[in-house]
Amino acid sequence: MSSERYPDLEGGACTDLAPGIASKYFDADGHKQPFLTKTAKAICARCVIQPACLEAALNRTYPERGVVGGLSANEIRAVKEWDAYDKGLRDNPPKRSRPMVPHYEPSPASEFAAEFRSKADLSFEERVYGVFLDVKQGKYQTLNQAIGDIALIHSQVIEGAQS
Ligand code: SF4
Numbered sequence: 421m422s423s424e425r426y427p428d429l430e431g432g433a434c435t436d437l438a439p440g441i442a443s444k445y446f447d448a449d450g451h452k453q454p455f456l457t458k459t460a461k462a463i464c465a466r467c468v469i470q471p472a473c474l475e476a477a478l479n480r481t482y483p484e485r486g487v488v489g490g491l492s493a494n495e496i497r498a499v500k501e502w503d504a505y506d507k508g509l510r511d512n513p514p515k516r517s518r519p520m521v522p523h524y525e526p527s528p529a530s531e532f533a534a535e536f537r538s539k540a541d542l543s544f545e546e547r548v549y550g551v552f553l554d555v556k557q558g559k560y561q562t563l564n565q566a567i568g569d570i571a572l573i574h575s576q577v578i579e580g581a582q583s
Contacts, residue, residue, distance in 0.1 A: 429476060433467035433552070434460075441563055447486040450494070457487055459570060461522070462545035463552060464490035470524035478503075490522035547573045 434442050445463070448456035464470050464487065474489025477496050485493045499521060501514035551569050560566045 429469055429473055432469050432473060433463050441567075445487070449485050450487075450492045457492055458544070459548055460487035461490055461492075462548045465522060465524070465545055465549070467524065470522065474522070490524075491519060495519040544573065 434446055445456050445460040448460065450457035464473070467473070467490075470490050474491065477488040477491070478499060487493075488496065491499065494516070498514060498516035498519050501510070501516060502518045504510045505513050548570055551566050551573070554560060555563065555566045560569075
């Protein structure tokens with residue numbers, strides 16, 4: 421989570437989450453728990469400091485696993501390897517494929533909060549973000565209820581993909 425790894429960065433969306441919840445998503449092993457990693461990336465996608473957070477991850481150090489700045493630890497390693505190759509600092513292209521570098525796109529929060537449940541055609545990331553907006557606004561009594569909603573959205577997305 422960025423607030424622990426990059427203490428000079430303030431205002432990250434992950435810092436609004438309870439520590440246990442944040443580490444559950446942001447420190448997850450993407451191979452074993454892809455849903456948790458995808459959720460962390462969804463939060464990063466609407467985080468106002470995402471560009472600065474990713475830049476810090478690319479320019480300083482990066483975690484062994486988990487998500488920072490919208491990329492997994494493996495993706496961050498791959499971006500750094502490809503950067504070195506592009507700059508002629510290594511001879512052979514990296515074995516890892518070149519990841520898509522995320523870019524923060526500002527959106528009015530209230531728009532997503534109102535629409536995420538009613539519009540089945542919204543992306544998984546947008547609908548999960550709606551849940552986190554509701555958490556922030558105190559609409560859930562417990563965070564486990566919010567996690568249950570996210571799991572429900574995930575299962576709906578899986579069902580939709582299989583139908
Ligand atoms: S981009 Fe992601 S990891 Fe970085 S501060 Fe924002 S939510 Fe946290």
